[in-house]
Amino acid sequence: MRALHRQLKDAILSGRIAPGLRLPSTRALAEALGASRNAVVAVYGLLLGDGYIEAAAGSGHHVARLPAARRPVAPRGEPAWLNPAYRGLAGTPDRDAPPVPRWDFRVGVPDKSELAFDAWRRLSARSLRTLARRAVGYGPAQGQPALRTAIARHVSFTRAVACSGEDVLVSAGAQQAFSLLAQVLVTPGRTVVAVEHPGYPPARMAFEAAGARIVPVPVDEEGLVVERLPAEARVILTTPAHQFPLGMVMSAARRRALLAFAQRHGAVIVEDDYDGEFRFDGRALDALQTLDRAASVFFVGTFSKSLFPALRLGYVVAPAWARLPLVAAKERMDWHCNLLSQETLAAFIAEGHLARHVRRMGDRYARRRALLLERLNGELAPWLRPLPGSAGLHLAAQLADRHDAGAVAAQARAAGLGIACVADYGRGVPNALLLGYGAIDESEIGDALDRLAQLLKAQRSG
């Protein structure tokens, strides 16, 4: 009788049975269909209950006059009042991950082949057993206490960021850290947010989505040009350890000047330390958070580079005055991060696997980087000049003026080399290629750069 119910309903909804039409009696319909009368009575009952038909004493059942919403209409497009920031988006979302290039120079993709997956699996099973046993419902928005403590210790050690678990908020990757900061710091339509140009578009977009007025500020070989910051900037996004995408380290003088600017103007700084754990020159400048004496720096870190992006865990080390607003924003945004991943990661850090992994991968990335630089400074020197930098998972190389980095990158991609260029991240930027060494094996770099050299030689002769 389910079929009959659905059939009649569809007929009414589509208008094939007109409103007011009297339906056959249950007895007549049952006979016509060879069904039991009880079944038809039941179906009529359902239709009555849902308001598709009406019953009047003595006159049987007739089709109800349906409100407009029930009549079939063409699927509606977006309403005119939609948030302007989300209007008229065209194209198809990326459904599947793009194919992995043959020679993988992608920016920001780490190597996870050496990760202690056995330990992860064991700790993950343990977290699951604990969860199964305990009457746990929801968790704290700020993050699991064990994970916050583990992060505080890790970041104190690797980045000399002085903090305790109280100062840490666990986020779904660095991207959510930016969204949460944008929620708290931006008054829509008012707050001026300065971003590096070129810079990291997703961070900028998180602030745009919150209604920020974005002002791009240039970078030079010392990093963000502080003297070009507009006085009305209230939030400054910066990547001091490894400028994204150009790679330079912000100089000590600029760090001081930036902190002074923030204090003078009552602004805050978002220090995006996306891959600052990997450093290749022995000593590093202090993080802005370490130098800050005015509670004006938010330090954003992520496990997407030090472990793997699929995990979607990151964090903010926040000044005390901003902690509760951030927790409130997290509650409103998605309450808290997956407890199993949080507990697993906390145990993974506590057992020393993260520190070991960062150390081991640091050595490995250093070798890849050294090899890349050797080749760039060797046979590729006529075309490419590596830009300064000493950290992270990628480097930028200035291309000789007679070549266009965008065109070279496109040709390289066609030849299986996963190379990007700075122009992918903005206009009016250096004519430079971006070479990530997070994913490519050391043994592949020689071959890959041979191909790049061939391609550049062919361009010159062409």
Added chain:
Amino acid sequence: MRALHRQLKDAILSGRIAPGLRLPSTRALAEALGASRNAVVAVYGLLLGDGYIEAAAGSGHHVARLPAARRPVAPRGEPAWLNPAYRGLAGTPDRDAPPVPRWDFRVGVPDKSELAFDAWRRLSARSLRTLARRAVGYGPAQGQPALRTAIARHVSFTRAVACSGEDVLVSAGAQQAFSLLAQVLVTPGRTVVAVEHPGYPPARMAFEAAGARIVPVPVDEEGLVVERLPAEARVILTTPAHQFPLGMVMSAARRRALLAFAQRHGAVIVEDDYDGEFRFDGRALDALQTLDRAASVFFVGTFSKSLFPALRLGYVVAPAWARLPLVAAKERMDWHCNLLSQETLAAFIAEGHLARHVRRMGDRYARRRALLLERLNGELAPWLRPLPGSAGLHLAAQLADRHDAGAVAAQARAAGLGIACVADYGRGVPNALLLGYGAIDESEIGDALDRLAQLLKAQRSG
């Protein structure tokens, strides 16, 4: 020498060594400290590099004039320009989960004692192996294709919501679904969002955080009172399957009227189906999404009730016109959900564990509910009258006028009964208690209600 470096830096930062002061020569300091001269040279080099000291030809090293930011200042409070929605938050965030009550009538906490954790562990290990093998970086913002397909099948089957994986966006629980919808649908300061009163505060707060103008609309025994919707409402949040917190089912007439309102005014409806998978009257009214012919309904579901909240996975079934804006909002908010949980859940659904669990738990919740109703309609009838409803994990019971539900709930909590009241969710609401049966075992209900009865009797005589 690390110690010396830190000591000198701190002394300079704190002002204990004044700017301009000439430092001892490296030789003199090395002798004074009994250290090697090379070590002192190295420390001076670090301080020079960081800009703490300066060197002039022939005049040795002297302390640099530090910018204001370097001078110690009192930790700063929140800046005056902070987003007003996040200003002046006081109190301490909930660090640890509140204690589980002895008799656990908490609203919205499901029973996970029967969950197939072994299957979950096995599938989770499998997802991890797959991830370890593949060169996966980031994933699609809309969600893993396998999970979207699994969700579409599940929701088609359990809720007759007609959709495919293309229509589904995976979110971090229902809460993020609300945040994403708020991002897309709300123009800050402009868009009027109607919410049920009483209703679910976190959903309202997600829209408030996005700058919505919230208008509460009353509910009666048929659910949301559609005729009380303001004409300017552009988004309507509603819980038709099981009104939160009162529990009634939205009537068929109201469903029709609500869809007609949406079409007439170009509004959209957010159908929050937080626990609609558990139904106790054999048949259910069609979801608004099922009835909608105008592409105006967003159906929000979650696995927090059907599996467990710690998972933080939910979804939106969205009209085609809104899919790309939602994907864009998700990219900006946190890119995508944890891939391991997504793949594990996809396999868990595909292998039938979710459907089995929902069926089994449905029977179990039905027995608890029936027992509760029997006792409420029996010896507790002088005090409590269950409000109508036929789905979900809790019920509301109207308290006799001579008692105050807030006071009774507080007394009950003090006696170990985890009971809430409707007034926890708003003012000017029914004088009713809320009894969740998601977490409490059937065998405990008798005892627990005996205690509640004692408590109410004592109140009458008191």
